[in-house]
Structure formats: C-alpha cells, structure tokens
Amino acid sequence: MGKRPNEKNPKNTIAATRLRRIIGFIILLILLAATAFFSLMIGAKPLPIEAVWEALFAPTDRYDHAIVQNSRIPRTVIALAVGPAFGLAGALIQALTRNPLADPGILGVNAGAAFAVALAVGVFSVTTMSSYLWFALVGALIATIAVYVISGGAGKKPPTPVQITLAGVAIGAALSGFTTALTIMNSGAFTRMLNWNLGTLAKRSLDDLWSVLPILIIGVLLSFVAAPSLNAIAYGDDRASSLGVNVGVIRTISLLAITFLAGGATALAGPIGFIGLMVPHIVRWFIGPDQPWIFLYSLIAAPILLILSDIIGRVILAPAEVPVGIITGFIGAPILLVLVRRKKVSGL
Template sequence: MTASKQPKGESEKVVEKKMKPITALRLQRMIGLVIALFLLLAAVFLSLMVGAKPLSFSVVWEALFSSANSYDYTIIHESRIPRTIIALAVGPAFGLAGAVIQALTRNPLADPGILGVNAGAAFAVALAVGVFSITSITSYIWFALVGAFVATIAIYFIGGGAGKKSPSPEQIVLAGVAMAAALNGITTALSLINSRAFAGMLNWRIGSIARKGLEDLWPILPFLVIGLIVALAIAPALNAIAFGDDRASSLGVNVNRMRILGLIAVTLLAGGATAIAGPIVFIGLMVPHCVRWFVGPDQPWIFLYSVVVAPLILLLSDIIGRVVMSPAEVPVGIITGFVGAPILLILVRRRKASSL
C-alpha cells in the first residue's frame, strides 16, 4: 500500500509544478487586461479634455451629465464625443484584423494591408469620387466595403483558393502584396487625374477620425460587430493552425473553413474601419505584435488584448496629433506611423516577440 501511494504523490507534485507557471501566467494576463482597461478609460477622458481648447476634468464631467447649452458643451458633444467613439470602434477593428491575419498567415509581421483590404477599399472610394463624383462619406462608405470584399475574395482565388486545397499562407501573402500594389497605383492615378475632387479626401487617405459624426459610424457598426464575433469565435482554432495545416487537421480543425472565416472577419473589420477612418497604418501590425510579447502565443488572449490595446494606442496617437502642432492638427494616420515604426523595430529585434 505504501509503495502504491508513492507514485501518486510524485505525480501530484509534477502536476502542481506544471500548474504553478500556468496559474501565474493567467494571473499576469488578467492583471494586465485590467490595467489596460483603466488606461483606456483614462485615454477616453483625455480625448474629451485635450484639443484646441483644453477643458478640465470637472468641465467634461459636467458636460457629460448635463444639458447646459454652452460652448464647452457643444465642443464635447458635437466634436470630441463622436471622435472618441469612432476611435473606440475602429481601433479594435484594426487591431483584431491584424491579429487574425497574423494568425492565419503565421507571419508576425503581417497586417490587414497585406491582403489588399485597405487598397481595395481605397480604390473603390477613388472610383466613387473620381468617376461618380460622390464626396459624401455616407455614400462612399458602401463603395469602400464592396471594394474590400471584392479585393479579399480576388486575393483568395488568385492565391489558389479555387482548387480543392486551400491556399497556403505564402500564396495569400504574395497575392495580397501584388493586388495592393496594383490597386494603390490605380488609386494614385485617379487622384492625380481629378485632384480637385480628391482634395476633400486628403485626410481620409492619410487616416483620420476627425470631422466625422456618429451618423457616419452607425451604418458601419453592424459590420464591425459581426467581424468581431467571427474573429473571437475562431480564435481557439487558430491556436492549432499556428502549428501548421497538417497538425491542425489532425486535431480536428477544418483549416479551409477557418481560413475562409478568418478572411471574412478581416474584410469586415479592416474594410469597415477603413471605410470610415481611412487606411490608418501600423495599428493592425503593431498592436498584436506588442500584445503577443506580453501574453504569449495564445490567440484568444491576443485577440482580447488587441480589442483593448488598439483603441488605447489610437486615442493616444490622436491626442498627440491634436497638440503637437496646435492649434492645427496632424491626422492620426501620420502619428501612428511615427509612433509605430520605432516600436516595431525594437520588437522585431526581440526573438520572443518576433515568433508566433
């Protein structure tokens, strides 16, 4: 009896030793997520306070919960609240789209632009403005969504998705790069031919969340929500795909179905966000990369963190853009490029952060 109990005791010790680092990592992730949420809340209030006319916290708080007809009230409710809410909507979309495409392609340096989603949306908008003379955002938003859908489907089939076997990550990447280059060239040509029509879209092409109202967001919001749900639903399966298609199939994952769902999620998220805010760079590339360094290669946690950290970085970048050349503003797409490039270079040199 004594001999039979000894192995059981040793086994329990082994299990306990294995559980300790898992429990510690889970606790670290949860604490980090709570901190990120608090930082996001602080960034929201900063977004409401900072601008051409700085407002105190007490003024913002009073304006949020009162209906006083004042200049400060007008600034907050007609400009800063819509701007902040749009950032809270498109930030997670860009970040999560980047996380999905990095998991699908098993490439930690991939982003939504690699599928040509941004290029497809921009090309469709250029077509709407240059050919059909549509300059209202509520009208060309739909062109952007259609362009994103068509570009993603085309890339999937060009990459080999028309056959029985799903296209490899390398094929999707090459097809996306080629498609993006071609569409960006055509878009630039259209903007040069009719420069007057494109003058009002300059901020959109750079990437901006300024001078947009909530009425511009509502038509896009359902697409973003559906994309969010699809992405979170396939997150556990993407953990298996990270080991390769053959290993994922042996674990019971339908790789082709997951890849199609992933492409749909990326199209809805990045296409919808690009439609309203323009092709904001580095959010989809930088955020999942930073998050992976902290939480490890577990896709559900990467996705969850990306939903919180992406709008945090977008809001902070937008705040910097408001004050760096005050009273003029720098579009947030330029700031994310300046902030994202050095951070990404630092992370690329870290072996832990550069691997999936």
C-alpha cells in the same frame, strides 16, 4: 513517489497564467477609460476636468461644452470602434498567415477598401458614408481574395507567409497607385478624399458611425468564433485537420471577419496603418500565442494606441492638426524596423 519540492504543478501554472491575463486585461480596461477621458480634455484648446465632466452630464450652450459634445466625443467614440477593428483584423491576418509581421495594410486589405471608396467618390459621385461603406467592403474582400489566390492559395499546397506578404505588398502598391490616379484626375474627389486618405478621426459624426457599427460588430463576433481554431492552425493545416478543425471553414470565416473589420473601419476613418501590425505583436509578447487572449487584448489595446496617436496629432502642431494616420505611421515605422531586426519575433 511524491513531487519534488521545486517541481511546478501544471494546474497551478495554468491558474497563475489565467490570473495574470485577467489582471492585465483589467489594467488595460482602466487605461482605456483614462485614455478616452484624456481625449475629451486634450486638444488645441485644453479643457479642465470640471468642464469635461459638466459637458458629459450637464451640458449647456457654453463654448467648451460644445467642443466636447460636437467634436471630441464623436472622434473618441469612433476611435473606440475603429481601433478594435484594425487591431482584430491584424491579429486575424497574423494568425491566418502564421506571419507575425502581417497586417491589413501590408496585405493590401486597406488599399483595396481605399481604392473602392475612391472609385465610388470619383466615378460614381457617391458622397454619403452609408453608400460608400459597401464599396469599401467589396474592395477589401476582393483585395483579400486576390492576395490569397495570387500567392498560391488556390493550389494544393497552402501559400507560405512570405508568399502571402509579397503578394499583399504588390497588390497594395498597385491599388494605392490607382487610388492616387483617380483622385488626381477628379479634383472634387481629391478634395473630398484628401484627409480621409491620410486616415483621420476628425469631421466624422456619430451618424456615420451608426451606419458602420453593425458591420464591425459582425466582424468582431466572427473573429472570436474563429479564434480557438486558429490556435490549432498555427501548427499547420494537417495538424489542425487531425485535431478536428475544418480549415476551409475557419479560413472563410476569418476572411469574412477581416473584410468586415478592415473594410468597415477604413470606410469610416480612412486607411490607418500600423495599428493592426503593432498591437497584436506587442500583445503576444506579454500573453503568449493563445489566439482568444490575443484577440481580447487587441480589442482593448488597439483603441488605446489610436486615441493616444490622435491626441498627439491634435497638439503637436496646434492649433493645426495632423491626421492620426500620419502619427501612427511615425510611431509604427520605427517599431516595424525593430521587429524586423529582432533575431526572433514573437511566435504564433
């Protein structure tokens, strides 16, 4: 018997979905390029398009060219690196814990990296990015493992998303308290870490980025290695194992990726919150629960949100600046409340 006229062909539906996702991804790329260019134009001193264009392709010693070359290009490029890292880390944690409201901040990963950096600066007098990067990575890894173990991950039954979230919030709060105590007891460390602790893209150089970039790239690659298998894990460990997924290996790869992404990004820009929560969750509304596509979209959408937040921070109290971590908090807190009050959050 032939198909009824109103029946949909599954192949056509799949093709239409893939086409819609590709078009959406292209639109995001265009928005990212536009946002990055606006970041070079907008600040305490707005610059015309012509001045930015000349600063990019024919720079001179003019003052406006120096602003673009020495300040706005580095912070924009750094946002293009740490934004995807925070977004992907959030997407990984949400997929791994099957909790659509999880992110590196809520699960204590950022707090672990921040505490390790405070320890490096306040106790060991470490001052260079290349040195305290490794402290941040170790801190992020220890925090991730501690959350998983304390929530019951070492037992026979995997921990529930609620258990993991509660453990993460508790560990994050404790580590944040220790970080504050360290910086208060050491005035030099307090001064050096004041802006960093709030999350900032200012006063960072491209040399700082180069020391972190290899770690972030490894984290991105590990994320996409784990992404297809995380689709199966979303149905539960037993179902994933029956589909041929080595759950233990995928969890290990995911934890390493989260450590590299959140730890490296936090070392460079500070513990910027809510990016890893908002972006994967919003992306999932538009493209559904397919993890590789969620990761791909988060890779582009996260820096858009971070750069827009940084632009707002530059102009809202100009000529003074508000650190981007505070702006993302102002944006993210109301969104988090809306997500919590929804009867049905977007599924994993």
